[in-house]
Amino acid sequence: MSISEILDQIPISGIRRLFELASRMADVINLGIGEPDFDTPEHIKEAAINALKEGYTHYTSNAGLLELREALVEKLRKENNIDVTVDEVLVTVGGEQALVNAIFTTVRRGDEVLILSPSFVSYKPLVMMAGGIPIEVPVKEENEFIPITDDIKKYISKRTKALIINTPCNPTGAVYPRKVLEEIADLAVEYNLIIISDEAYEKIVFEGEHVSMASLNGMKDRVISVFSFSKTYAMTGWRLGYVVARKDLINKMVKLNMYLVTCPVTFVQRAGIAALKGPQDCVKRMVNEYRKRIETVYKRLKEIPGVSVVKPKGTFYIFPNMSSYGKSSEISEYLLYEAKVAVIPGNAFGKYGEGYVRISCATSYEKLIEAMDRIERGLKKLRRV
Ligand SMILES: Cc1ncc(COP(=O)(O)O)c(C=O)c1O
CATH class of the missing domain: 3.40.640.10 (Type I PLP-dependent aspartate aminotransferase-like (Major domain))
Structure with a gap:
């Protein structure tokens, strides 16, 4: 098959689909972004x-x-x-x-x-x-x-x-x-x-x-x-x-x-x-900030009933298992519409990501806290339905 034919077969990534939905909504906290929120030194x-x-x-x-x-x-x-x-x-x-x-x-x-x-x-x-x-x-x-x-x-x-x-x-x-x-x-x-x-x-x-x-x-x-x-x-x-x-x-x-x-x-x-x-202290500062954010989000996720989560040892991502609430795509769409938080469905990362969502902590600490409040409230509502 030619590259052109193969490209016809490759589906649009789950990340882009979610971003397109999120971009049409107001007041969404985007935890889908896979890049540092810091400016280049x-x-x-x-x-x-x-x-x-x-x-x-x-x-x-x-x-x-x-x-x-x-x-x-x-x-x-x-x-x-x-x-x-x-x-x-x-x-x-x-x-x-x-x-x-x-x-x-x-x-x-x-x-x-x-x-x-x-x-x-x-x-x-x-x-x-x-x-x-x-x-x-x-x-x-x-x-x-x-x-x-x-x-x-x-x-x-x-x-x-x-x-x-x-x-x-x-x-x-x-x-x-x-x-x-x-x-x-x-x-x-x-x-x-x-x-x-x-x-x-x-x-x-x-x-x-x-x-x-x-x-x-x-x-x-x-x-x-x-x-x-x-x-x-x-x-x-x-x-x-x-x-x-x-x-x-x-x-x-x-x-x-x-x-x-x-x-x-x-x-x-x-x-x-x-x-x-050049100086490398800028890297240290960013890593320390990611560490602080990851620790907070990890603690918050652990407190939510029906969610299990492994503590990340690196990156700025965290990958909780929310399968007790539904499929990855259902959960991420629910959180987007109900809680106004964008997270990436885990199945965007392969079939063994099903049941998970990816949360990016490359967002300010304050916004992350607000997003976690929203996720917690959203999932609580889902449990009652
Ligand atoms: C695991 C991994 N590898 C490679 C890349 C490519 O990054 P870039 O092309 O910006 O260097 C990314 C970007 O998100 C990534 O997450």
């Missing part, structure tokens, strides 16, 4: 403005500015424990294009790709566009949304090419422990799988540590790591990310950059250097 903005004034208004190499890739190599070594050269890093238009590059350069027609479900909405359509077959592997609430390798094993076939992991995880907030990543690494070696490791939320961790799959012993050549500036530095609109992989794969990705985007925006790449080399 001032020194990063200044770097972009200066770059424009200094004439960084031309194409860069397809792989991205050398100076940025050098800064990334340094960051990867110091912060992720991944040892690479500039030829193993490629700058992309957001983490999203890093995912496109990772999937399009590895997945061939008929290849099966394991996706831990519930998962970020892009994986499945991208695998389909590449001609692959997405296979959803359930990750369960009773295991705090941490994958179990024996469960993954059940879904491996002769056609399995790759496994996509995402830690810290959107939508569950799970942060995979080192031991679990080591077990997944062993599985990948045993079955000769490529691992695509989406680490877009690497810095938003409240409990435990973020471990990069590519840092584990012997895994570097088997892992394609996807990173983003979006969530760490509140830079979603700047569209800057990067992908780290074996040189032969990066060489293929250079062709994708060349024919899809040429290169990420040049003055944005300069701002990326400032983000990496």
Whole structure:
């Protein structure tokens, strides 16, 4: 099938549908948004403005500015424990294009790709566009949304090419422990799988540590790591990310950059250097604020009868189970119309997200409290009906 034909088959995402409904209503508190509510730190903005004034208004190499890739190599070594050269890093238009590059350069027609479900909405359509077959592997609430390798094993076939992991995880907030990543690494070696490791939320961790799959012993050549500036530095609109992989794969990705985007925006790449080399206390401040919000929302959700919830260890999302109130889409529509709060139905993140909703805490503390009051009142009413 052609990409055009596959696009005809891909349904509009559950997130967009809900946003369209919400946009037609007044006084809605939107807890559906998947991006930081903070503004990009001032020194990063200044770097972009200066770059424009200094004439960084031309194409860069397809792989991205050398100076940025050098800064990334340094960051990867110091912060992720991944040892690479500039030829193993490629700058992309957001983490999203890093995912496109990772999937399009590895997945061939008929290849099966394991996706831990519930998962970020892009994986499945991208695998389909590449001609692959997405296979959803359930990750369960009773295991705090941490994958179990024996469960993954059940879904491996002769056609399995790759496994996509995402830690810290959107939508569950799970942060995979080192031991679990080591077990997944062993599985990948045993079955000769490529691992695509989406680490877009690497810095938003409240409990435990973020471990990069590519840092584990012997895994570097088997892992394609996807990173983003979006969530760490509140830079979603700047569209800057990067992908780290074996040189032969990066060489293929250079062709994708060349024919899809040429290169990420040049003055944005300069701002990326400032983000990496500048003060990091802005990141700490944002993470502390997310932590405070998540803790409050977690406590409030736990008090609601019929709702169960796992405490997120990272990201700014929380993923309560509201299945005793109905299906995900029914609950999110009810909360929108009755409580005037927009949350994302869990089934937007895959079939194993059914019965859940995703609440984003990337909204001010005051608004979150008001939203929780509304949700509590709304669900109470539903219990009485
Ligand atoms: C898990 C995950 N990966 C990747 C992305 C892509 O982000 P961006 O393209 O803004 O870097 C997102 C965005 O929400 C995400 O949640």
